Amino acid sequence: MAAEAKLPLLEGGRGATPAQTLGNIVVSIVGTGVLGLPYAFRTAGWLAGGLGVAAAGAATFYCMLLLLECRDKLREQETEEEGEQGHQHHRCNYTYGDLGEKCFGPIGRYFTEATIILSQTGGSVAYLVFIGQNVSSVFTSGGQLSPATVVLALLLPVQATLSFIRSLSSLAPFSILADACTVLAVATVVKEDLQLLVEGGRAPFAGRSAFAGLWGVPFAFGFAVFCFEGFCMTLALEASMSNRSKFRSVLLQAIAGVTAVYLCFGVCGYLAYGDATKDIITLNLPNNWSTAAVKVALCIALALTFPIMMHPIHEIVEARLFAPGGWLRKHCRGGGGGVERAVLHASRVAVLVALSAIACFVPAFGSFASFVGSTVCATLSFVLPALFHLRVVGAAASPCQRAVDWGFLLFGLVFAAHGLSTVVLRH
Template sequence: MEEGQKAAPLLGAARDEERGRRRGGGATSAQTLGNVVVSIVGTGVLGLPYAFRTAGWVAGSLGVAAAGCATLYCMLLLVDCRDKLEEEEYEETCHGHYTYGDLGEKCFGTIGRWLTEILILVSQAGGSVAYLIFIGQNLHSVFSQLMSPAAFIFAILLPVQIALSFIRSLSSLSPFSIFADVCNVLAMAIVIKEDLQLFNHPFANRNAFNGLWAIPFTFGVAVFCFEGFSMTLALESSMAERRKFRWVLSQAVVGIIIVYACFGVCGYLAYGEATKDIITLNLPNSWSSAVVKVGLCIALVFTFPIMMHPIHEIVEARFQSSGCLQKLSQKVHSAEWLGLHSSRIVVVSILSVVASFIPAFGSFISFVGSTVCALLSFVLPTLFHLSIVGSSMSLWRRWLDYGFLLFGLAFAGYGIVTALLPH
């Protein structure tokens, strides 16, 4: 969740589309590897050096590795659940490919689907707000004489995003998603280049471990950066050889762990206690830095509607099912069209207001990662796995699942309590 989550294909019409396919798609292992990386890596990575500053470079590296391994394990649990269900139902109904919401409904009925989709909605909303905060602060760093970050959000981003929200075809926006990923890679490369130039005495006055209480913050940021659960089942079903997905996913996550750890360590060692919650804000005032910041902002402006797509889909589905709208549509021909587009404007406006009141990017993504993402990444997968596969698992696997379940609940509780306590 993070900004790495692209238009989760597990709600609404996408769910019905997936049900129509029993076998895998046509994606090769290399294509799936690339898609996994694109679905996970996003702008949240630019907050990792600040997390390493908070925890220390050794503790930060261990936190990233732990978050990555835990995320990988729980992603594979989802694949196990769907394989088990397809194996049981293939001969009778040939149901097809289950989605995350389908697993929730299979285990806990309508409440399970609602809970799963609400968590996905909130997670997507958190990623969307992070986009707005990131854009506003980076534009302010380049054009600080013009207006504040909040003013950039309302004066520039809000009108543009309202206009883009009227575009319903994701295919017309997909090239900008690729552009955003290219900009992310470029930004990371330039940041590392600047970091290496400051490596005269890289370990001088740099803490390796800042205490136990700093670890949850870093782990929350890391979980946010690894949040790609909404794409797991869709990516697996897109492969021509689905049996290879576990190996491909493992390769991708291990590679991302290494990149994240190196990026976080380099950023913190370069800037020390001056490391900001968005590392691009540490870059010098040069034309190359300005180009990277503006390029990232432009790319995210056009990928923001992709992040918003699942949210609009859920809101509009509930809106269309309301009796009030149906009655009004019978009297006013364009009432449904106006209502649906008005809902998009309202949702974008609400998220813009939320983003304008959040001063700290790093603290925000840590909170989202340690609460909503923890529930989505650790609690629900283990619950589904225990419900669907539990009877056929060995004792140690059940205990391992229970361990992840309790950890996810405790971590989410800690994140909520920490957010409520006065700072």
């Protein structure tokens, strides 16, 4: 999942064009979650799953607009205060954490940043689970390579080595490679889906459930929310544009396009495999050299771009470790730069070990992604934007808009509670 850090694609002194911004939005949203959508449609039914994905896309777009409106209102208030004081200060671009602090003080910032970290952690663990299950499926004939073995024996050493790279710009080519491999994997899956549907010689929707039960609807919605990554990049993406007035229309185009792709991909995958659809659709592909090559290429690319996912986590952990005036900061200054670098690398390896251990105990990619989407991502995408909007805009908003904000706030809280209770009751 994307984070509230500066994307490599956003770096540079010149503003982005609408076309570049459109590409940046798509890159920040689309991730490995798309390959689990057919399983969500199998769980909910093709009609219920489609409605869940469409609703998640529309709700995400609306709440992104709430963040922008909060930022605009705060800037307006800041301008008025500066006018009264007779001078003008330089105004920085607000981050998600800045909005939390403006609305609720330091506690608001801590809670917002903690939610972002939990979201990034969930996405990082999902990446590890995804890679582990796909790599182990390629070597299933050997029977000895389990997903946990892949994570601990193969991924952990590679990620520990890559964690020494601290420049996001150096990792940017890997991110682009991962996106290209995701497109290749999606195209391969769609090709196999269409071949199965044509060779089956039956009506596409025959034997496929439109509504698979009440529990499947929140599952599909939670998974869809997980698939709309990059929510906390909204303000940074808007700030990167040379003409910010066009951002809302570009954002609408991106969300609408991604939602349409998600709908088609999820429906096609479920119609092709039915109840045999697995939580990662690439595991349904035939076991031949071409699909094995696609799986391996996708996993290598994701492993190489994994440090970008980890960057905001490392950034916040290191900021806390080396806080001004802290014991560790004083100790490192006394020991020279070598001690500080050693502590930094040790902290990064420790975080990687912890996440790898968690990934080994995650039973299934689909269930875990839905849980993260329905709890942490729902809080980040629906609860906080509605809460900030009520706090910042408040009385200036119309009664109808306040009612919608309260609706999103309550819905997000209930949905997160449902996702958490589902996991607790099942275990």
